[in-house]
Amino acid sequence: MKKHWVARLGVLGFALSLLLGSFAATPVNAASDSGTFKVGMEAGYAPFNWTQTTSANNAVKIQGSQEYANGYDVQIARKVAKALHKKVVVVKTSWDGLPPALTSGKIDAIIAGMSPTPDRRKTIDFSNPYYISNLTMVVRKDSKYAKAKSIADFKGAKITAQLSTYHYQAINQIKGVVKEPAMNDFPAMRVALESGTIDGYVSEVPEGITAERANPNLMYIHFAKGQGFKTDASDTNLAIGLRKNDPNKAKINELLATISSKERAQLMNEAVDNQPSTESNGNWFIAIMKQYGPMLLRGTGMTLLISLVGTIVGFIIGLLVGIIRTTPKPKKLGQRGLRAVINWLLSLYIEVFRGTPMIVQAAVLYYGAAQAWHLNMDRTTAALLIVSINTGAYISEIIRGGIISVDEGQFEAANALGMTHLQTMMKVILPQAVRNSLPAVTNEFIVNIKDTSVLSVISVSELFFSGETIAGQSFQFFHTYLIVSAIYLIMTFTISRLFRLIEKHLDGPKDYNVMTNQMQVETPKTRTAKEG
Incomplete structure (x- = not known):
């Protein structure tokens, strides 16, 4: 293993942290401060809203995606945005994520077939009904x-x-x-x-x-x-969800009052007729890939990006935490106290992030940061941060176990040679600890690939979220999830085999001869070159 591997990982981690930090510090902008009208919806509840691959039938681009949203809700959103002299932007969000997305400033309105129930009115406001359902x-x-x-x-x-x-x-x-x-x-x-x-x-x-x-x-x-x-009117009436005291509420109600019952019925009939076809002629695999292949590929790419960056940054975090937690006790009282405090904080970090589900962590970071500190974090950035920090908590214990597994005599020998603790770690202990920990790190990488599916709570369009959308629109549930499962299997199998090759490379040649290598290093020619 080359001696500068830790430094290179450190530089990469520092660059990634700067990149992520630059996104995380963006303040929240209210709807009134911009020329866009951000509308939250599932984009998977036809005929009210769905996802499609083209802009046909006046569809609207989904934020941060190559797909488009359409349906009755989308057409209502277009009318509202026009009345507000704004450009409509669809933010694809899971159903449970819609209220926190609104209150945290991620979106400006909910137009997703939502009823103005008394419980919902406690946290958000509603417009007049835009559709009455049964x-x-x-x-x-x-x-x-x-x-x-x-x-x-x-x-x-x-x-x-x-x-x-x-x-x-x-x-x-x-x-x-x-x-x-x-x-x-x-x-x-x-x-x-x-x-x-x-x-x-x-x-x-x-x-x-x-x-x-x-x-x-x-x-x-x-x-x-x-x-x-x-049912009550509060149940069957579908209304637009707004933040409390939204200044646009009156304008929105004025616009809704101009849409007649006949026009609303016509919009719904058009939505039913325009929704994506679910017919599959011929081979089902070819049909799904032809219609939704690009969506699956983008979802796969997002899954790989999040899991790869999350594992690399998590490994760096875990490496640093593992080194700090295994430092010897200082002789001075003040330094021992500082070490105890740092170890306590690191232990708290590990217990919190290993003891809570990643899905909860994602929701708290993405929505909580906006509500508590008014920081508007991009959902992809939030996903990368959560996976990185969560992975770091697990890998820190893996690295610590790898360090402890190295024979104590090697610490003593390095100390006898006058090496500092940092030198001992870099040159003697960590190369062995990392090699011993590599199978567990590989397992964390594979787990991250699969666990990106929980990021649907903040509506990250990874592989599972994309597959869920496709299944809901095509009604080919078994076929869609079979394809998604195959993609996950290909990714995890490939990663597993790549890390096996890395392990073999780190092991070095089986017939390595220490004496021969030493003789090659200390030949008269090399000694002369050194003296010169």
Whole structure:
């Protein structure tokens, strides 16, 4: 191993930290201070909103992506932005991330089929309704519930709905129902329905129409008059979510008042007709890759970027922490006290980041930093920071274990030769410790590749998030996730084999002869050259 490897890693880590830090210190800008109108939505809830690969049918570019968003919500957003004399920008965000994205200043409005429930009004404000919806139930055509005319017909059925929506609370109106745990999104519910895990899920009529058109095995229930779900206006009215005391609320309500019921119905019909096709003619693999291949490739690239940078920076952090935590006790009292404080802080860092889920850390950093310190952090930067810091906590313990595994006699021998602790670490201990730790570091890299999927909470468009979007729009859940699984397997297998080669290179030749090497180094010619 070359003696300058630690220095090179240090330079790389310093450069990366400067790059990440430059993004992290950007102050939050309010909507009124810019010429853009940032709208948050899932972009995966057709016909209200979905993701597509082209700008067809007046689609809007998704921020930080090569994809476009379209649907009823998008067209409403375009009208609102025009009335505000701003340019609409779609920020693709998971459902649970929409309220914190709004309150933290990441977006200016939520237009995602959200109802102005009393609980939501406690934290955000709402415009007047821009669509009035009705609840329905989506079931399989071959199930006994396909002939249901009343919610009472679902007695004993396994029913679910989307998490954090009034749909899930509406299930309580069905007597004798088996209320399954809520699910994050509609693609997940469709998968569960097709697989038979549930008997149906609560939805809105437009989404039911979409499900029925896209999948011949599904249908939505036409409840008889007075036999459906009982709802309040706060449940069925869909409104635009705004921050408290938003100065644009009055203008938005004025614009909504000019859109007639006929025009709203026309917009919804166009959304249903324009949503991405789910038909697959011929080979399913070719069909998916032809339509969504670029999206999968970009997701794969983002996954590799985050996992690679996160592992490299995490390794540097872990290396430094591991070295500091294994320094010998100083003789002076003050230095011992300082060392104890530093070790306590490092131990706290390790315990916090190893003891909490990465998904929680990502949400706290991305949304919390904006709310608490008014720092607007790019979602990719936030992802890189979280993965790096999280990985550093794990690798620090791996490196510490590698250092401890080196025979203590080598420390004593280096000390006898007059080497300082830093020299001992750089020239004797770390090369062995890193080599011993390399299999565990490889495992961390592989784990990072897979764990990037949790970054969907801050809507990073990595591989799993892209696959989830594709599955929800194409209704080809098994096929899509099979492709995604194959991509993950190829990445992890390749990384594993590359690190095996690195391990062999670090091991050196098996027939290495110390005496022969020493004789080659100390030949008369070399001695003469040294003396000269």
